[in-house]
Amino acid sequence: MRTAEAILETMHERGCRVTGPRRAIVEFVLEQCEPFSAEDVFRALRRVQPTIGRATVFRTLDLLAELGVVERVHHPSGTHRYVVSSDGHRHHVVCVRCGRVAAFSGCNLEPILASIADQTRFRILDHWLELSGLCQACQGETMAVSR
Amino acid sequence: MRTAEAILETMHERGCRVTGPRRAIVEFVLEQCEPFSAEDVFRALRRVQPTIGRATVFRTLDLLAELGVVERVHHPSGTHRYVVSSDGHRHHVVCVRCGRVAAFSGCNLEPILASIADQTRFRILDHWLELSGLCQACQGETMAVSR
């Protein structure tokens, strides 16, 4: 997991400028362990730096995605979420009934990924595994939903 | 690969009505072997049935996604693409550079899912596995981006 300073230094090496908004966004982003939207970033930073612009948030997230610091992931709602990519490997299960989230680690996808790379001729760079289901508390209350 | 008639019959069994627009959309969709957007469907059908509405296209694609006939896939542009789901369970790899999508089959996630269910006490109902990487064509053109 990179530090904010290291990331800003990388930007600098690229010829980008290290500015207040960029520093704030990078620091905020590194604190997140759940997927977040651009709007999440904007609303959170606005309270600290009320002058920050929406466009700057989008631009900086684009830049961070290019640098590989964050990754854009699919969200069924149609809008993008971001996750910090060097987060090790945290995935989660979302309860479809109450929204409770549980994290888990140790997905051993490597054999599967190898076979997929072979099958599709893609070079697999990353994976995102998201599960949904019923948490323990909600497993007893599903008669109404069943078909 | 289901036939248009079989799909319309399934709709019928669900209490949905078999209408001209739905028939046209289903038939069009089944002909596609590349990922397509809602707009693609709209523009193509408009030439045959100029009265068709955009909303109907979106609604019917939603329905087809619910029925499992098509699958919504992520496209880096931010808008959704659809692919006809072949029989059985499929996932997709998206090229981070050009957006090309390749399908693959035979994700053997069951052992992993079982261990996660055990770990989290969730009953796993569904999973979303999204891979990203570089398609064969884009693997040669990455020197500028590297690092």
Added chain:
DNA sequence: CTCCTTATGATACTCAGTATCAACTAATCA
């Protein structure tokens, strides 16, 4: 054919994301 329910398409709307541009500022160098 009748009747009821669902679907349609026109229209207006939402809102994530982008283009523009004048004002600003980080970094480089004299």
Added chain:
DNA sequence: TGATTAGTTGATACTGAGTATCATAAGGAG
């Protein structure tokens, strides 16, 4: 240091995918 300059910011306006509404049209069971 202060001048210079290219990159950045935020206000504003815009785009375009997707959705809500609603009066009208049409499917289908009987």
